[in-house]
Amino acid sequence: MENIVKENETRLLSVKETCRRLGIGHWAVYQQIHSHNLKTVKIGKRRLISTKAIDEFISKQERYGA
Numbered sequence: 001m002e003n004i005v006k007e008n009e010t011r012l013l014s015v016k017e018t019c020r021r022l023g024i025g026h027w028a029v030y031q032q033i034h035s036h037n038l039k040t041v042k043i044g045k046r047r048l049i050s051t052k053a054i055d056e057f058i059s060k061q062e063r064y065g066a
Contacts, residue, residue, distance in 0.1 A: 010051070011050055011051055011052075012041065012043075012048040012049070012050055012051075013048060013049050013050075013051065013054070014046070014048060014049075015029050015030070015047060015049070018038075018049045018054060021054060022054065022057075022058075029049075032057065033047070033049075037057060037060065038053060038054075038057045039053040039056070039057075040053065
């Protein structure tokens with residue numbers, strides 16, 4: 001039952017929120033987006049990152065020791 005979204009849990013984060021969650025700067029986040037290491041969704045003009053994409057990104061980094 002891991003996929004149950006808790007009430008008030010944000011599933012899509014802004015780049016700024018993603019920076020805070022990962023502990024890296026916005027330039028580093030954009031580099032990961034442009035190199036297709038961090039998946040995003042675009043809604044209107046906003047670029048958003050799902051919590052699932054962040055978890056996948058972290059898992060990849062742990063696996064490959066990057």
